[in-house]
Amino acid sequence: MRSFFQSIFGKATPKQVQILPQDVTIVLEPGQTLLEAALANGIAYPHDCTVGTCASCKTRLKQGRVREATPFGYTLSKAELDAGYILACQAFPRDELTVVEIDPPSADLPPVEQFAATIVATEPLTHDILKVTIQTDRPVHYLAGRYANVRVPGWPRFRCYSFANAPQRKGRNVLEFYIRKVPAGEFTEALFRGELDGQPLEMEAPQGTFHLHGGDAPMLCIAGGSGLAPLVSILEHARANRIKRDCILLFGARTEGDLYQLEAIGNIAANWQGEFRFIPVLSHEPEHSDWTGARGLVTEHIPADFCEGAEGYLCGPPPMIDAAIARLLDNRLPLEKIFYDKFTDGRNS
Ligand code: FES
Structure with missing residues (x-):
């Protein structure tokens, strides 16, 4: 025919x-x-x-x-x-x-490679976020901001988690991740129960395109939940390499108990080349608590006067990313200067 x-x-x-x-x-x-x-x-x-x-x-x-x-x-x-x-x-x-x-x-960007990996430590950061340390059979070369796909051998699919520590020139084989528990998520439920400790894993890395772009434009970083991981990696990398750029880090969480890694952020701020402002924003903090910081949605606290000429780095749940992009565009930060990584439950469960 x-x-x-x-x-x-x-x-x-x-x-x-x-x-x-x-x-x-x-x-x-x-x-x-x-x-x-x-x-x-x-x-x-x-x-x-x-x-x-x-x-x-x-x-x-x-x-x-x-x-x-x-x-x-x-x-x-x-x-x-x-x-x-x-x-x-x-x-x-x-x-x-x-x-x-x-x-x-x-x-x-560097190509993806396969690694054999093992969970060597876990540490609760909040009631639903775990810091997970994974050791690989050889160093992983990655740019700050990228992520790894991780799978238990035999399980049908990989989960995606962003590197939370800064890369090293010779690669890193002890890698940190901040992993949020996804309700009814098979992988994260097993992880939080400790059933994956010491278990062999397969890792494919580095993945994704989110990373720190060159230049000296001010950085407007916005994190929600476990989306803090790639931004801590980027900021720690910039601090360690004495990159001089003004920076605002907005971190959205539900309550004060959901804020984490404040010491690490404090260390980055204390040693930052340029101005550094950290603005935690709580959306569900009880009204009469002693929290005196910002309240509401993190995107409501984007400083308009910082946007023009800046670059936006956004990581977190899709509604936060979409709202942030709209707000940044309103404040004349062009789309080409907005970089993001959307964290969906489907990717990470
Ligand atoms: S590779 Fe196309 S959306 Fe993921």
């Missing part, structure tokens, strides 16, 4: 995709997503989940149209959609020539 139609209408013109900034043009096989075609052509295209939930493959569509396998809007914010971003793993190019652009630093 196919050859009959081809004999009448001629052979279908193959679809091509030009990928910037590498300026590589690839030809798509029928039924391939943009990401599948790029990987099949040996391009180190940023990706992780491949199912449209992590945003690692976020790409700007410069020319052409694409069909969405699942709506991009499940993961990308309205501002990102309006700016022309798509998810490469969910995009089927429709035109003869499609032109896309990936974030330049993403193209140079």
